[in-house]
Amino acid sequence: MDTAVNTNEMFPIEQLASWGTGGPQVACARHALDLMPEGETTRLEVSDDGLLMLGQSEDDLIVPRMVLRDIFGSRVRFSAPRVRLMYADGWRQPITGFRVEVDSRHLKHVEHGLRRRTAEIVDVEVRPGAVVIRGSAPLAGMIGYPRSLQRLADNSARVAIWLSHFAPLWPYSTETMACFAE
Numbered sequence: 475m476d477t478a479v480n481t482n483e484m485f486p487i488e489q490l491a492s493w494g495t496g497g498p499q500v501a502c503a504r505h506a507l508d509l510m511p512e513g514e515t516t517r518l519e520v521s522d523d524g525l526l527m528l529g530q531s532e533d534d535l536i537v538p539r540m541v542l543r544d545i546f547g548s549r550v551r552f553s554a555p556r557v558r559l560m561y562a563d564g565w566r567q568p569i570t571g572f573r574v575e576v577d578s579r580h581l582k583h584v585e586h587g588l589r590r591r592t593a594e595i596v597d598v599e600v601r602p603g604a605v606v607i608r609g610s611a612p613l614a615g616m617i618g619y620p621r622s623l624q625r626l627a628d629n630s631a632r633v634a635i636w637l638s639h640f641a642p643l644w645p646y647s648t649e650t651m652a653c654f655a656e
Contacts, residue, residue: 483560485517485528486568486613486637489535490553491542492524499524509545510538528558530637531570532617557614559643566640568613573606574623576631581605583626591615610638 493502503525507518510525516538517528525542529535532555542550560566572593576584578600584607588595593611616635623631 483640485530486558486560486640487529487532487535487555487617488558489527489529489539489555490521490524491527491539492551492553493546493549494551506542506545506550510541513537531613531635533620533635555617557612557617560640562640565643567643569610569638569641570613570616570635571608571610571638572616572619572636573608573634574631575604575606575633576623576627578603578605580627580631581607584623584631587619587622587626591619612641613637 491503491506492499500520500522503520506525507520510518512518513534515530515534518538519526519528527535527538535555539552557568560568572588574584574588581598584605585595585598588607588609588611591611592615593609595607595609597606597608599606599608619635620633623633
């Protein structure tokens with residue numbers, strides 16, 4: 475199996491750290507890499523554009539960002555997180571599982587917000603004073619969701635998001651794949 479496919483499968487979200495020093499980004503990225511701890515759910519790679527931080531979820535990028543910010547201050551800049559697709563008999567996108575616990579008075583707003591992110595809600599469990607919502611959604615639609623959820627639920631919600639699987643980006647057919655023919 476191709477190494478790039480393994481990397482995309484293991485770490486489907488990326489964010490680039492770069493420096494406004496005017497100097498070569500590679501040198502800054504190598505220096506930062508030497509100072510950074512690498513976790514089980516993250517991977518760090520030096521690129522011509524800076525330090526590429528790879529993670530299994532958006533939350534996995536929080537600690538590397540904080541460490542870089544602590545070390546380099548305002549000199550470090552971060553791109554927006556991006557989802558990495560995988561190619562295996564067609565393009566596949568990462569799908570996340572999620573579990574949201576929220577006060578029952580926020581249920582309708584939270585459900586609406588999840589559906590706007592193309593989430594599939596598979597279970598809603600009503601508990602005394604709280605509701606637990608479980609489901610799945612494309613990772614691309616869940617970027618920024620924890621912050622959005624806290625705004626919807628007056629900072630009282632809890633959310634867990636994890637990589638579940640990869641699914642075809644679009645249905646496979648000879649017509650949709652014609653652009654990849656050699």
